[in-house]
Amino acid sequence: MSQTTASLSLPVIAFIGGGNMASAIIGGLIRQGHPASQIEVVEPWAEARDALLKNHGLQAQPEAGPALQRARIVVWAVKPQTFKDAAAQTRAHTEDALHLSVAAGIRSDSIAQWLGSERVVRTMPNTPALVGKGMSALYARPGVSPAERESAQAIMATTGEYLWVDSEKQLDAVTALSGSGPAYVFYFLEAMARAGTAMGLSAEQAHQLAVGTFVGASELARRSDESPAVLRQRVTSKGGTTYAALQSMEKDGVGEAFERAMKAAEQRADELGNEFGA
Secondary structure (H helix, E strand, O other): OEOOOOOOOOOOEEEEOOOHHHHHHHHHHHHOOOOHHHEEEEOOOHHHHHHHHHHHOOOOEOOOOHHHHHOOEEEEOOOHHHHHHHHHHHHHHOOOOEEEEOOOOOOHHHHHHHHOOOOEEEEEOOHHHHHOOEEEEEEEOOOOOHHHHHHHHHHHHOOEEEEEOOOOOHHHHHHHHHHOHHHHHHHHHHHHHHHHHHOOOOHHHHHHHHHHHHHHHHHHHHHOOOOHHHHHHHOOOOOOHHHHHHHHHHHOOHHHHHHHHHHHHHHHHHHHHHHHOO
16 A cells, blocks of 8 residues: 655546546646646536636546547546447547546446457545545556556555555445445544534534544554554443443444445445446
C-alpha cells in the first residue's frame, strides 16, 4: 500500500467523462505538477464542462474527436451503462493508448473487446479521492507492461492510497468494501449524530463529535500494529458504557447485518458486469 508520492512525469492523459471522480483525479494530477495543457476531457454535459473550466481551467469537449489521438493514457470515468456507447465513439481515436477504467462493475474482457486493446487496467477508487484521501485497488490485464502499470498507479496515487489485486474478481469485493465504504461511514455518522441530538446535544455538537470520533479512531487503527478487534477490546471494560453499547449491537445482529449488506454490494458489482458488459 502506498500513499501519494513525488511529482509525476506523464504523457497526455485523456478523460472520457468529466464528473466527480474524473475531477478528483484531474485535480490530483495538476497538484502534482501535471500541466492542464496535457489533459484532454470529453464530457457531454455542459454543467460538468463548466465545472472543469472553473475548477481546473480545462476546456472539455462535448464529444470524442481527433484531439484524443495525442493521448497516451485514457481514463474511463463513465457510468457503467454508458461505457459501451462511449467506447464505440472513442475507439478510433485511442488505438495506441493505455486504458484505465474507474467504472464500477465493467469487466476488463468487455473493455478490451469494445476498445480492441489488451492494454487495460481496472481500478476501483472511492469518493474520499475528492479530498486526496481516496483508497483505490487496481487490476491489470496481462497485456499491460510493467511501465504501464507504474503509469496507472501514479495516476491513482494522486488521489490517495492504492493497492494491486491479482484477480479481477477481487474488484467486486473491493467495490463492496472500499468503493461503497464511504456511504457506510456516512450512514453510521448520521445514526450517531441523530442519537446525540436525541440525548440532548445540539446538531452541530453531535456532528462534530461523531466526525471527530471516526477520524481519530481511523487514524489510531492506521498507526497501530494491533488489530481492530484488540483496539476495540482495549476500550471495552466489562460492565461499562462501551460494553453496554456493544452488547446491544450484538443482540440486534448489527455485525451480521453489516456483512450481509457488503455481500449484497459485491453481488451487485458482479451483476453490473453481466448487465452492461459485452
